[in-house]
Amino acid sequence: xxxxxxxxxxxxxxxxxxxxxxxxxxxxxxxxxxxxxxxxxxxxxxxxxxxxxxxxxxxxxxxxxxxxxxxxxxxxxxxxxxxxxxxxxxxxxxxxxxxxxxxxxxxxxxxxxxxxxxxxxxxxxxxxxxxxxxxxxxxxxxxxxx
Numbered sequence: 781x782x783x784x785x786x787x788x789x790x791x792x793x794x795x796x797x798x799x800x801x802x803x804x805x806x807x808x809x810x811x812x813x814x815x816x817x818x819x820x821x822x823x824x825x826x827x828x829x830x831x832x833x834x835x836x837x838x839x840x841x842x843x844x845x846x847x848x849x850x851x852x853x854x855x856x857x858x859x860x861x862x863x864x865x866x867x868x869x870x871x872x873x874x875x876x877x878x879x880x881x882x883x884x885x886x887x888x889x890x891x892x893x894x895x896x897x898x899x900x901x902x903x904x905x906x907x908x909x910x911x912x913x914x915x916x917x918x919x920x921x922x923x924x925x926x
Contacts, residue, residue, distance in 0.1 A: 820885050820888075820889070820894065820896075821894070821895040821896070822881070822895070823895070823896070823899060824898065824899050824900070825897065825898070826898055827897065828895055830924060830925055831923060831925060832922065832923055832924075833921070833922055834920075834921045834923050835921040836918060836919075837891040837892060837893045837918075837920060838891060838919055839917075839918060839919075840891065840893070840896060840918070840919040841914060841915065841916040842879070842880040842881060842882065842883025842884030842885070842915045842916075843913070844876050844883065844913050845906060845910055845911070845912045846875070846911055846913070847911070872911070876913040877901060877913055877915070879913075880901070880913040880914060881915045883915070884916060884917065887919070888917075891919050893920055893921055895919075895920050895921070895922040896917040896918065896920070897917060897918050897920055898917050899915065899916070900915070901913065901914065902916070
């Protein structure tokens with residue numbers, strides 16, 4: 781399944797929203813088809829529907845390593861004894877993905893791109909208490925097809 785993520789600044793914080801396709805993203809933004817600095821297209825496919833790739837800028841990535849604080853680790857440890865979702869770690873992973881994705885977008889923008897294609901996430905445990913999250917893809921310059 782292809783997905784599109786658009787980041788927008790709300791109250792000086794970057795928020796991401798995931799869309800199933802470009803049409804639904806455009807309809808929420810009033811049919812605007814031009815990508816601005818506040819809106820950045822990221823897709824898992826090798827193309828952006830309705831857009832033409834004018835230039836490939838290259839490989840981009842964003843990386844973060846996170847660890848829960850002592851209180852969060854104790855709370856998660858107690859919760860893990862009884863089973864079920866460990867909300868402390870879910871929240872940490874969501875924040876980590878957003879941070880890695882934002883760094884990936886910043887890397888692409890530094891290269892002059894306005895979109896990322898073939899986007900992926902990777903995750904690995906560095907130790908019992910640290911988690912690495914990597915967001916990566918190919919930075920491109922895309923233009924709407926008329």
